[in-house]
Amino acid sequence: MKICKLFACALFYCVTVGNTYASTYTLPPTPGDTVITQYHDDVPLARANQDETLLDFARRFLLGQTEIVRLNQDLDRWHVKKGEIVRLSNKRILPNTPHEGITLNISEYRMYYYPAGQPGVVMSFAHGVGRQDWKTPLGKTSVARKVKDPAWHPPESIRREHAANGDPLPATVLPGPHNPLGAYALYLNLPGEYRIHGTDIDKIYGIGMQITHGCVRMYPEDIEELYKTVSVGTPVYLVKQPIKVGWLDNVLYIEAHPDLEGEEMTLDQRYAVALDLIQKANNNEIPDFDQTILNEALKKLDGDPVALFERLPPLEEVMPSAPDSLAAPLPVTLPPVKPAPAKPLPVKVKPVPVTKPAVAKLGKTAKLAKNQAIAVKPAKAKALATKSVTASVTAKKAKTKPTNTKAPAVKLTKAKTAVKPTSVKQVQNRKGSSGGYYHGS
Template sequence: MSKIPPMKWRNPRMLATALLLQVAAGSASATVYELAGPEAVLFGREERVLTTYEDTLYEIARRFSLGSEEVVRVNPGIDPWLPGAGRSLVIPGQRVLPAGPREGIVVNLPEHRLYFYPKAVPGKPQRVYTYPISIGKMDWRTPLGKTRVVNKRERPSWVPPESVRREHIANGEPPLPAVVPPGPDNPLGNYAMRLGLAGSYLIHGTNNPIAVGMAVTHGCIRMYPEDIEELFPMVAVGTPVYLVNEPVKVAWVAGELLLEAHPPVDAQGQTGEPELTVFEGLLEQALGESVVAIHWDRARAELTQARGMPTVVGLAAEAPAAPQDGAEGGQAEVKPELNAGGNRL
């Protein structure tokens, strides 16, 4: 495997307080990182890997704890099923933390990613775990707002809601049973955590890992089997869960303004291009009174491509003071539209 070196920063002193330190041995496949301080905003790194004859982009995505569409999007023109041997692939392992609370579980829907902030141990840096997820598809969107984990189950049974059973029949698929017992045919996988939302929304595993990272569920949050197995024992009943919609993220690092853009999810669960006005609003908040030069063509290109990779789009004469922990902006609690039903997927 061939790797590119990590990005070089012009101000190492600022880097020490602005970056997150990866706990694992420097690979993008890590799921846990240590915050270098309360103002830390950036973690991970971009890498490149060489494919083998047996590889698919979906297998590589899972190997690096990424969603399949994340890898496909940043490697255009490469067949995801038959990339061939010796192809150099971009691994988008670097990202900006979402704004808002750094506690419990934060799910950023446009990013198709879950963040978990365990309670900090006195005298030790706070950690953050991050995993790719699947979210609700069109007409079955995952709701926004604040909730909590109300129940946890190992080897759960799945009770398909009547609406899902009708959908299967309408699509010409075999009728679903009233209950699907634990086992390899259960789409919930081996672990499920129920959220305190009407409509039985779950964070759960899957028996179809290739779809992780896509908008394919009936509103639930779906994870790779190995990821939910790691997360499940760390999350206590009562843990807060923030379901946020943040397609555009900006951050100051070492005097450089970074932009990270993802395809936004609208009210119907459809995706599109992030709007320039969204970036301009975040930019206004980030700039304060700093002197900055914006590369607007580069910003527009990133918003159009929505690659999900932090990209330098501006330079400041002097980077603004980093906000204190908890002052970087909160996520407004949005009352979700709720649907009645049984256990979703």
């Protein structure tokens, strides 16, 4: 970040009081994100109220000495002038361990505690670790027991070392302000009496450094808070992760810390470690990240997470959700509806003129005209017409004496006997009264 931006932030966010700040973080809501943030400002700053040291700022804000020094490499750790701006830590990448119990990242000089029964919360504390010749062990263990106001029984090897330096130790150091274990101690389930404990007033500024004989040393208020909340049997993970990567809101960050004494890596070795972590974090694919930023982070080693790469958000995050008023209604099941009977479309039919029935002439026989019936095609109507005509003829036939039995000839008794038009009219009435139109069903 540019210097002008740093001082612009200082005008809006400056700390001049000596109160400590909470070290409780809320885990990111997005699954898979592992970057936590303490302050709303991207770069929180504090202004020196008087001439003091960076160690004073570290003590005030519960930061480690190495951490505060690496963040302010342009300042003299032993002389911060009144009015000068001091940069504080904000973002942190969670170590690659299960989100349970306690994680001690030795390379970072920092502890992460996931309180039982408080999902979505993590607490972070600065601590000191073992020196090069008294390394803090790595691996998984647990809290074996808790002791308040513990007495210290230094092992013979430590007593010999102190005696050689002109600082002999008694066989037992009783509880008190000068007890190196402080007021609280969590004993780990490891051989060799390894503990997470407080500190004496003489070594309180050594928090965040390689200074112990293998134990983990904390600020007095931090160990007190941890002691009250942690329970016996809590899992403890001791890891060494100087380089960490993690996601936050589809942005990939990298965080690089200085190497422990005696375990220095070359720049090429750091680059290889970082590249492997980036690939694993991105579904085993190397993204098109900013290599200039990566190289600068691996050289500077200030422990501040920097953004390397931004991926496209998932599709459901890109597509805005419809407002409630436009949301699709819930499906409603309606009872089945019986279809109405189809009505025939009206068809215009040209009326067929009705031909008057032919009148039989005088003679031996009288034949019916072929065009007596109405001109309609349906067989049922034709049969009905034929039946009506036949009935009419049969009625007349019964009144006369037939002279010839051959069908269909009929011998008439009167000359010029005509078939009455009413017979045809009756046929029409039986067909329908529509004037020759046929209505289908």
